[in-house]
Amino acid sequence: MSLDKEKIKYVAKLARISVDEAKVESLTKDLNSIFKFIEQLNELNTDKVEPLTSILNQSLRSRKDEISDGKIREKILKNSPKENEEFFVVPKVVE
Amino acid sequence: MSKEKFDYFIKGEKGKYEVVIGLEVHAQVLSKSKLFSGSSTKFGADPNNQVSLIDSAFPGMLPVINEECVKQAVRTGLGLNAKINNYSVFDRKNYFYADLPQGYQISQYKNPIVGEGKVLLDMPYGSKEIGIERLHLEQDAGKSIHDMDPSNTYVDLNRSGIALMEIVSKPDLRSPDEVNAYIKKLRSIMRYLGTCDGNMQEGSLRADVNVSVRKEGDTNFGTRCEIKNVNSIKFMQMAIEYEAARQVELIENGKKIDQETRLFDTKKNETRSMRSKEDAHDYRYFPDPDLLPLKLEQKLIDDLKKSLPELPDKKKERFVKEYGLNAYEANVLVSEKEISDYYEEVAKLSDKKLAATWMMGDLFAMLNDRGLDISKSPISAKYFAELVQAIKSGEISGRIAKEVFEIMVESGDNPKKIIESKGMKQQSDPKELEKIINEILSKNKDKVDQYKAGKEKLFGFFVGQVMKLSGGKANPQLTNEILKKLLKG
Numbered sequence: 391m392s393l394d395k396e397k398i399k400y401v402a403k404l405a406r407i408s409v410d411e412a413k414v415e416s417l418t419k420d421l422n423s424i425f426k427f428i429e430q431l432n433e434l435n436t437d438k439v440e441p442l443t444s445i446l447n448q449s450l451r452s453r454k455d456e457i458s459d460g461k462i463r464e465k466i467l468k469n470s471p472k473e474n475e476e477f478f479v480v481p482k483v484v485e
Numbered sequence: 486m487s488k489e490k491f492d493y494f495i496k497g498e499k500g501k502y503e504v505v506i507g508l509e510v511h512a513q514v515l516s517k518s519k520l521f522s523g524s525s526t527k528f529g530a531d532p533n534n535q536v537s538l539i540d541s542a543f544p545g546m547l548p549v550i551n552e553e554c555v556k557q558a559v560r561t562g563l564g565l566n567a568k569i570n571n572y573s574v575f576d577r578k579n580y581f582y583a584d585l586p587q588g589y590q591i592s593q594y595k596n597p598i599v600g601e602g603k604v605l606l607d608m609p610y611g612s613k614e615i616g617i618e619r620l621h622l623e624q625d626a627g628k629s630i631h632d633m634d635p636s637n638t639y640v641d642l643n644r645s646g647i648a649l650m651e652i653v654s655k656p657d658l659r660s661p662d663e664v665n666a667y668i669k670k671l672r673s674i675m676r677y678l679g680t681c682d683g684n685m686q687e688g689s690l691r692a693d694v695n696v697s698v699r700k701e702g703d704t705n706f707g708t709r710c711e712i713k714n715v716n717s718i719k720f721m722q723m724a725i726e727y728e729a730a731r732q733v734e735l736i737e738n739g740k741k742i743d744q745e746t747r748l749f750d751t752k753k754n755e756t757r758s759m760r761s762k763e764d765a766h767d768y769r770y771f772p773d774p775d776l777l778p779l780k781l782e783q784k785l786i787d788d789l790k791k792s793l794p795e796l797p798d799k800k801k802e803r804f805v806k807e808y809g810l811n812a813y814e815a816n817v818l819v820s821e822k823e824i825s826d827y828y829e830e831v832a833k834l835s836d837k838k839l840a841a842t843w844m845m846g847d848l849f850a851m852l853n854d855r856g857l858d859i860s861k862s863p864i865s866a867k868y869f870a871e872l873v874q875a876i877k878s879g880e881i882s883g884r885i886a887k888e889v890f891e892i893m894v895e896s897g898d899n900p901k902k903i904i905e906s907k908g909m910k911q912q913s914d915p916k917e918l919e920k921i922i923n924e925i926l927s928k929n930k931d932k933v934d935q936y937k938a939g940k941e942k943l944f945g946f947f948v949g950q951v952m953k954l955s956g957g958k959a960n961p962q963l964t965n966e967i968l969k970k971l972l973k974g
Contacts, residue, residue, distance in 0.1 A: 404579075404767060404769065406581055443574050443772045443778050444772075444777050444778060446777060448777055449777060449778065449779065449780035450550055450776060450777045450778065450779045450780070451549060451550075451777075452549065452550045452551070452552040452555065453523070453549045453550070453551060453552065454551075454552065454553075455516050455517050455518055455551050455552065455553030455554070456517065456518060456523060457517055457518050457523055457524070457525045458518070458523030459518075459522055459523035459524045459537035459538075459539075460523070460524035460525055460534060460535045460536060460537055461534055461535075462536070462537070462538075463531075463532075463533045463534050463536070466533060466536055466538070466541045466642075467533060469541070472637065474639070476531070476532045476533060476639075476641075477532055477533065477630070477633075477639035477640055477641060478533070478583075478639070478640035478641075478642070479634070479637045479638070479639055479640075480583045480637065480638050480640060481636075481637065481638070482631065482634075482635075482636055482637055482638050483582070483583050483629065483631075483638050484631055484638075
């Protein structure tokens with residue numbers, strides 16, 4: 391797999407990372423060399439190997455269905471871009 | 486009931502088109518707290534008051550799964566006759582939106598908790614099986630409010646992180662009617678199970694609708710469009726009709742259908758493209774490193790299976806066998822758990838068939854008029870059964886029963902008390918009836934002569950007079966018998 395400049399810009403856009411046009415060239419080169427390294431793994435035949443999701447052979451820890459959190463609006467809204475007592479206020483997003 | 490033939494096609498100029506529909510239903514799991522946090526799920530709270538640091542995605546917070554949500558998903562899977570997967574994985578679905586503070590939704594992609602299943606629909610043209618592709622658990626997003634401020638969007642995260650079950654059907658649905666039946670059946674099953682309240686007004690049940698069309702007889706699917714987030718059955722049906730017609734027109738004009746996400750505008754009754762979501766389709770799923778795979782012990786699944794309540798299909802069978810109802814009656818009476826519970830209580834205390842008839846007639850009409858659920862019925866099951874018994878035993882006639890019914894609705898009173906205090910009891914004493922009838926016959930000698938001379942239409946006149954004189958209380962069957970006997974003599 392190799393990445394072209396367009397792909398780099400697309401991935402950056404998806405991740406909401408702003409990339410300087412001047413940097414795209416060198417970024418493409420760097421990422422491609424990383425991919426080339428990873429490509430070596432494809433030389434192994436993994437047809438009969440289940441994908442490994444976690445290296446721990448344990449199951450998920452769970453909790454009881456109880457209300458134990460919430461009612462901390464003031465704390466949470468401190469991170470709102472604009473001041474409001476009840477809501478997060480963000481620039482208009484409309485479909 | 487005679488079987489109708491399936492007939493839902495879009496007629497174009499170049500032929501008939503079949504509509505192919507698949508649904509992704511998002512059903513909110515009934516649980517006290519959220520999927521990965523301890524905040525409350527209660528509807529209608531003050532904005533942002535049911536939000537934890539996890540729900541608002543503060544750095545360093547770790548999700549811990551709610552075991553009840555897992556059980557609810559398993560119960561629902563069992564109710565859909567589906568395969569439960571002992572091993573499932575939570576993935577991150579990445580996209581940016583103001584009401585998704587994490588920047589990803591925790592969902593299940595390659596390994597869902599529930600696999601293939603099926604749902605049976607009763608259609609006028611027979612029973613139809615709809616395949617279930619999968620059911621997986623995921624987080625709900627917050628709510629964006631666009632109309633409170635001209636230049637800003639307000640975000641309420643109370644819903645953020647509540648557990649949803651996404652139930653994906655196979656593309657087996659073929660008409661808006663089938664979609665209606667499918668959603669109602671799903672809702673009914675989940676309400677029986679107590680896994681989702683199915684309240685569409687509060688957004689507990691909503692769906693993405695996939696629509697494509699193809700010429701009648703074609704076996705390949707056409708290109709589909711996905712209509713996002715439709716929150717009522719009526720809107721789903723309208724959206725499908727509009728979208729199918731739009732696609733047929735494109736095809737007939739030799740144009741291509743773009744596979745895309747569309748939005749249903751309920752005011753204009755049309756679907757339109759959501760260009761902004763185009764990139765969003767690249768979700769870059771990967772296993773959530775904060776969550777280990779979910780492994781279910783077979784014993785847990787077996788135990789849950791044993792504890793399931795009787796579901797609508799089974800109950801319907803039993804109603805037909807045990808209570809002698811026909812398939813249609815049984816279907817209506819099992820459609821909601823509360824209705825079936827009410828019916829069974831009534832049937833225990835009264836005539837089973839007559840109870841069904843009166844419930845589906847007068848009781849449903851009254852509840853419908855008043856916009857009430859059966860759980861809010863002004864007439865209790867016990868009193869309703871007494872009314873049915875009073876009709877069955879001949880104590881009151883069907884016509885009087887309607888009057889008693891009205892009084893019961895207004896007063897909530899016991900029917901026995903109403904019948905007695907208002908003197909509504911049916912006159913079923915043959916001697917008393919004979920007395921009344923003789924009185925009428927002697928008052929109308931001329932008509933009796935005419936009747937005997939062959940004018941048999943007059944029989945109705947005599948019955949009418951008996952009813953009038955008895956204040957509508959004469960037992961109609963007995964009146965007929967005695968009248969016939971006396972007119973012969």
